[in-house]
Amino acid sequence: MNKSIIAAALAAPLIIFQPVWAHTDEQLDTMPSPHGGQVRAAGPYHLELVAKDGELVLHVTDHAGQEIHTDGGEGKANIQQDKAGSKITVKLEPSQQNMFTGSGEFRINPETVIVVFVKLPEQDAYGARFTPLKPKSVGEGKEVGDDHDHDDQHKHH
Numbered sequence: 001m002n003k004s005i006i007a008a009a010l011a012a013p014l015i016i017f018q019p020v021w022a023h024t025d026e027q028l029d030t031m032p033s034p035h036g037g038q039v040r041a042a043g044p045y046h047l048e049l050v051a052k053d054g055e056l057v058l059h060v061t062d063h064a065g066q067e068i069h070t071d072g073g074e075g076k077a078n079i080q081q082d083k084a085g086s087k088i089t090v091k092l093e094p095s096q097q098n099m100f101t102g103s104g105e106f107r108i109n110p111e112t113v114i115v116v117f118v119k120l121p122e123q124d125a126y127g128a129r130f131t132p133l134k135p136k137s138v139g140e141g142k143e144v145g146d147d148h149d150h151d152d153q154h155k156h157h
């Protein structure tokens with residue numbers, strides 16, 4: 001009984017502060033992306049989609065930015081070019097160490113929405129929604145605590 005009370009007491013702060021660790025689309029849009037694409041969190045992964053007319057490249061990393069090997073994985077992308085348009089499905093194939101690539105007959109425009117699904121061996125499948133031409137807001141967001149002045153907290157001699 002004492003162990004369960006201690007475990008609950010230790011877990012409570014983790015549950016309360018969990019949203020601080022969560023990666024929202026808005027937060028990810030304020031961060032620079034390693035390959036110039038749009039980054040989304042999907043389960044244990046960060047997925048970065050670099051989309052050009054007729055070509056998709058999806059980079060897979062963990063939340064710390066370490067590459068996740070895609071060998072033996074499978075994926076697909078559902079592309080909707082505009083609100084009234086039909087969907088195009090592109091198969092994504094493992095490529096290099098931590099990438100999936102695919103190509104097809106599609107054009108990227110400001111209304112394009114791409115939903116990507118990936119499944120790596122012995123892992124659950126995960127999906128993410130991308131809007132490749134959405135303007136980035138890098139530098140507009142402030143991290144918690146960025147608006148304080150360290151000089152107020154430290155005495156200078």
